Amino acid sequence: MHDHNAAQLLAKVMDWRDLDAPPLFLPTLQLLADYKYDHYQRFGPGRRFIESLALWLDQFSPEDREAALELVTRRLVYFSDAEFTHLVSTAYPDLIVQERMRLVAEEHDISAHLVGKISRHARFNELRLKSLYLGLSDGARTNELRRASGGDITNEQIWQAYELSDEKADDMLKELKATLTDSGFKLEQPRFNLIWLLDDFSGSGNTYIRYDSEKRTFKGKIKKIFERLHRGDLVDPSHYEVFLLLYTATRQAIDHIEYWSERFTSEKGYKPLQVRVLCPIEPEISLKREPDPKIRALLEKTNYYDARATDKHIEVGGTSDARMGFAGCALPVVLSHNSPNNSIYMLWGPESYKPFGLFPRVSRHREF
Structure with a gap:
């Protein structure tokens, strides 16, 4: 990985002991970052994907980080x-x-x-x-x-x-x-x-x-x-x-x-x-019937959600919260200019919320 500092941060979060022999998927992840993810338009100034991924994973309990990483590497659908x-x-x-x-x-x-x-x-x-x-x-x-x-x-x-x-x-x-x-x-x-x-x-x-x-x-x-x-x-x-x-x-x-x-x-x-x-x-893109038990268990946990994301606009979709996205769509989808709130909250949660999403969303609606 050419972004060595970000790689070190990710390795520390994931408790990878040997950075010189990282898991095989990391070169692919870096390629996708170069080609797509680094260009997400809602990242803050100077922010790149690998660093954002490390900070996002750090919010999860150590036992849940592998499932969260698999969610990103295997299920994420990103439209550049x-x-x-x-x-x-x-x-x-x-x-x-x-x-x-x-x-x-x-x-x-x-x-x-x-x-x-x-x-x-x-x-x-x-x-x-x-x-x-x-x-x-x-x-x-x-x-x-x-x-x-x-x-x-x-x-x-x-x-x-x-x-x-x-x-x-x-x-x-x-x-x-x-x-x-x-x-x-x-x-x-x-x-x-x-x-x-x-x-x-x-x-x-x-x-x-x-x-x-x-x-x-x-x-x-x-x-x-x-x-x-x-x-x-x-x-x-x-x-x-x-x-x-x-x-x-x-x-x-x-x-x-x-x-x-x-x-x-x-x-x-x-x-x-x-x-x-x-x-x-x-x-089949939706995570509603996710076959992987580790990812499914991760999605079912309520502690990775900020209740402030539930508002009158979310309620229009017929759900009590936005954990699985607006109208319960449970999408793993990210658009280059903004993450849709139909995706799971783990992907789009605003930066000011705890936890925040991997690709923080800027809402069309603002609460005062």
Whole structure:
């Protein structure tokens, strides 16, 4: 290991007597640190992964440190910034364009394999221009998506937030009309046909759509977006499609969003939401049914949790605490820009808490 001081600290915590003959996995761990973990954006200034790992392990009882280390070396799923950039770069050509081609083929009864005929059809270009892209969080990477489109998406079609003011909507529609006119499409009142809702990750799906059984009402971003779209100024109410494009999401979140959005849209008479995920996280990734007895025993211990992590936002997920993450997702997942609270608390606990997480999280919500 080239970071000798950090290696010595880790060896001391783990009680490894011979630093010159460390366990075989350490070179791999250092490689992953260089390639991914050192670049976690919520580490403090000068902090690197191996040092953070040693300080994190030191919080555990000596008999639990081996299981904690195995949790990291065998079960951690880390999405690097480069990996997210790759997902964003594939989103437009591999998914968005393909959906547009499918719609044109269905509208004009063209066989799906006649790619050239579909792409040359005027409707294909019209739908490109009449597509609106809205970011659902700061992880939506809207600028990266626009650049990855090779100029097919313009500044006037994309916005980094889903709550559009009337003034912004008016500006977008004016630009849409001008662009359509320049392209030879004469429309008195142009509206968007395709709405793309963009986000980087969903662990449970609750943020997007959920049902409050006490108040008998739906809540979440999807509800707000559909209500905004159906004010009639942005979309053509007789012809529109709404897509939720997630760069990565758990199968639990996908099932949740599809089920509750179908309930919501059918009840309100809206067009159904179509969910598209570039990199699904399958159920076996979750630690809910962890087969390793040592890791399972570690997760069951309550003394490695700070009760301050339980707040009104965690309670929305239906659990009494956040030990196993928001909504009990029990994920071992870390995102390069922030750890999701759907992961186990041991990974994301804030630095000011005791114990703190290996990849401390900065919450979107702040308690005063």
